[in-house]
Amino acid sequence: MDIVPLDCLQAGETARIADIEGCVDIVTRLAEIGLRNGAVVRMVQPGRPCILALDNQRLSFRPEDCTHVFVEVVPAGAVTV
Amino acid sequence: MPDVLKVALIGNPNTGKSTLFNALSGLQSRVGNFPGVTVEKKIGRVQWGESKVELIDLPGTYSLAPRSLDEMVSVNVLLGTQADVGNPDAVVCIVDASNLERNFYLFSQVLDIGLPTVLVMNMWDVAADRGQKIDAAGLETRLGIPVVTCSAHKKTGVSEIQAAVERAVAAGPRPVASFFPTVFVTESQSLAEKLSGWGHPNFAPYLLERLLLDVGGWLESHYGGQHAHELFQYLQHARERLAAAGCKVPMIEARTRYAWARETLKGLVVQPATRAVTFSDRVDQWLTHRVVGLISFFFIMLVVFLSLHTLSPPLQGLLEEGQGWLSSQVAFLIGPGPLRSLLNDGIIAGVGGVLVFLPQIIFLFLFIALLEDCGYMARAAFLMDKLMTKVGLSGKSFVPLMSSFACAIPGVMAARVIENRRDRMVTILIAPLMSCSARLPVYVLMTETFVPDIRWLGGVVSLKGLTLFFMTFFGAFVAIPVAWILKKTLFRGETPPFVMELPSYKWPSAWIVLRRVFDSAYSFVTRAGSLILAMSILIWAAGYFPGNHQESDRLQAQIEDLEKQPEPPADKLATLSEKQNELTGALLETSLLGRLGHAIEPAVKPLGWDWKIGVGVIASFPAREVIVATMGTIYSLGGDVDESNPDLQNTLKNSKWPDGRPVFTLPVAISIMVFFALCAQCASTLLVIKRETNSWGWAVFTFVYMTGLAYVAALLVYQIGSRWA
Incomplete structure (x- = not known):
């Protein structure tokens, strides 16, 4: 599976978060709201900021230079989010 | 059972915690502030059978890892170290039944504290509608604490919470089994011994955990006392030891807690096989759409502002009439003299000056609370994020700045939702530049009197209207470079990523909306009101004394x-x-205020102003709306004139310098408007800034930078304008 930055996801694509790089404080904050390694997200609306579906919640998210979220694209139908 | 049962309520944002708090406490709640911080303290008092119950509603949060004094309050309340609350007997943790895994992060931290705990799975009906099945009884057995399912907005399951809390309290304190690996627990015990050696025995186990986990957190920089430096070094070494043992801080926390959440919920939650497109998703296809979303946004804002401007004036008129009636009663009872003047021109005019803003504040908060409670505000912030990033802020600054167009006081208070300190500070500091409703009378008086009546397109577009429109947005234009400079200098730093939950849409709850409106109005009247009143009396005295009024x-x-x-x-x-x-x-001219006006004439002359305008400006520093009434007094028309008074407009047109030149020309009028647009002439706003930033320094900074900006801008306008005209 290819690891790509989160921003590269197309609308409707589902992916598993592989790695979040950035300063500890921010990575912790993201984990608290649910964006953590292993979490499965679906891109609802790409852009800056984008809208992500994570379980039953919707998050608006704009990555910045200091944080990189890398994801592993999950084939369609494998996981429902 | 204790005499008064103290129960704390905690939960993630958007879990319906406020609705549940209201359903539990009914009318018996009051809102205040925890001392020294900007955290709202909501206490509800109810009677459960024999026992009195005190419910403490803690602010919605994703975690109990304090990064600031504000975030420390919830931890202190739960640990019983918040002096004005005392020891809680139990804690109720509210989670969103549709998002258990994420919500269990905070829940596991709450369990770590060791209080008798009740888990409430709220929005149970929504989860059921989604086709989600949760085995609540199985979860209760697995957790060993009472679990309640509830749909707070329908008031179902609320009464079960009472029994659950009583059961939890009766069961007594829970033994806390750490979620963390043994190596972490051992490290935490050594830290306890170390702290005990430094004279801090009985450190709460949860705080030990936090000290180790929170790199750069609030605790490590505030709990060391005289051993601060040693503690810091010790923690660094401890974290290195943990990392070497494969327990890397702080990542270990998310990993451990989410693993526990997954393990605990395993087999108990059945997700629907297919993803249903929810109502919120369908609405969001349009409301967050790049084009349709923005158009809807501008339409909603237009409706809000138009309603604000049509609904408030009749009420304001009513308040002014009431004020007039009261003054006439005073005049009837008390003969002319200092006492009547103090009552009418000082106190009643001062109180009226406060109350006149109340309709605006009430309606603004009504709209904000409605949009917030139905879930639209998060979408507005999302849509505006793109625009706000241009000046280095994020979408979260949008709501505070929008509110400031009606009044900067609720605007500054609304900045609390911005968790990034730099963004919050910049938003607070530029909020008073947005054109509030109190500036309008000045703009109306000046444009009506001095802007030529030129119309285009068959009278639809007029120069006067355009001037008014331009002045309304002038402050916001100036705010753009100010925000940019502040972000590049005083509040420099890396831009954190923007992440914000978009809650599901729902019908706003009338009770929550009205309660919020009432609380805001009440706090405005009591906090800001008393100051405006004091300042009004001071200004009155300066304008009355010394002088022979016989x-x-x-x-x-x-x-x-x-x-x-x-x-x-x-x-x-x-x-x-x-x-x-x-x-x-003449009396005003020889009064303290008049003398002050003459004294500052050299400073305001370069702006094209005479001493009378100077007096008006000085008198309006506590509250800018005073200007029109003061101008009325100075120009001998009495203080009860308003901005559309033809006598006042004529008198202004005819007033002359000693050498016969007219005082008011178009450049002077614009220079006055520009000054009022940018100047910090509002004591209440400065006071609120002091409260929200917890420092007089930032209030003084705001006053100085805005007044400086106003002076320079007015100077440029007049000097360039008068040469050109």
Whole structure:
């Protein structure tokens, strides 16, 4: 599976978060709201900021230079989010 | 059971915690502030059978890892170290039944504290509608604490919480089994010994955990006392040891807690096989759409502002009438003299000056609370994020700045939702630049009197209207470079990523909305009101003393006697009033305020102003709306004129410098408007800034930078304008 930055996801694509790089404080904050390694997200609306579906919640998210979220694209139908 | 059962409520944002708090506490709640911080303290008192219950609603949060004093409050309340709350007997953790895994992060931290705990799975109906099945009884067995399912907005399951809390309290304190690996627990025990050696025995186990986990957190920089440096070094070494043992801080926390959440929920939650497109998703296809979303956004904002401007004036008129009636009652009871003047021109005018903003504040908060409670505000912030990043802020600054267009006070208070300190500070500091409703009278007076009546397109577009429109947005234009400079200098730092939950849409709850409106209005009147009143009395005294008012009072008494006659002689009355108004004007000129005006004339002359305008500006520093009334007094028309008064407009047009040149020209009028647009002439806003930033320094900074900006801008406008005109 290819690891790509989160921003590269197309609308409707589902992916598993592989790695979040950035300063500890921010990575912790993201984990608290649910964006953590292993979490499965679906891109609802790409852009800056984008809208992500994570379980039953919707998050608006704009990555910045200091944080990189890398994801592993999950084939369609494998996981429902 | 203790005499008063203290129960804390905690949960993630958007879990319906406020709805549940209201359902549990009914009307019996009061809102205040925890001392020294900006955290709202909501306490509800209810009777559960024999026992009195005190419910403490803690702010919605994703975690109990304190990064600031504000975030420390919830931890202190739960640990019983918040002096004004005391020891809680139990904690109710509210989670969103549709998002258990994420919500269990905070829940596991709550369990770590060791209080008797109840888990409430709220929005149970929504989860059921989604086709989600949760085995609540199985979860209760697995957790060993009472679990309640509830749909707070329908009031179902609320009464079960009472029994669950009583069961949890009766079961007594829970033994806390750490979620963390043994190596972490051992490290935490050594830290306890170390702290005990430094004279801090009995450190709460949860705080030990936090000390180790929170790199750069609030605890490590505030709990060391005289051993601060040693503690810091010790923690660094401890974290290195943990990392070497494969327990890397702080990542270990998310990993451990989410693993526990997954393990605990395993087999108990059945997700629907297919993803249903929810109502919120369908609405969001349009409301967050790049084009349709923005158009809807501007339409909603337009409706809000138009309603604000149509709904408030009648109420404001009513308040002004009430004020007039009260003044006339005072005049009827008390003869002309210092006491009547103090009551009417100082106190009643001062209180009126506060109350006149109330309709605006109430309606603004009504709209904000409605949009917030139905879930639209998060979408507005999402849509505006793109625009706000241009000046280095994020979408979260949008709501505070929008509110400031009606009044900066609720605007500054709304900045609390911005968790990034730099963004919050910049938003607070530029909020008073947005054109609030109190600036409008000045713009109206100046444009009506001095802007030529030029119309285009068959009268639809007028130069006066355009000037008003431009002045309304002038402050916001200036705010753009100010925000940019602040972000590049005083609040420099890396831009954190923007992440915000978009809650599901729902019908706003009337109770929550009205409660929020009431609380905001109440806190405005009590906190800001008392200051405006004090300042009004001060300004009144400065305008009244020193001076011999005997002659003026005698004339006033004569006028009132004549008015009591069945057919008052009109011409005689007019002569007397004119004489009386001249006398009042002269008294003001020799008063402290008038002398101050003359003293600052050299400073305001480069702006094209004479001493009278100077006095008006000085008098309006506590509250800018005072300007029109002060101008009325200075120009001997009496203080009860308003901005559309034709006499005031004519008098302004005819006033002359000693050498015969007219004082008011178009450049002077614009220079005054620009000054009012940018100047920090509002003591209440400065006071709120002091409270929200917890420092007089930032209030002084705001005052200085805005006043400086206003002076320079007014100077440029007049100097360039008068050369060109």
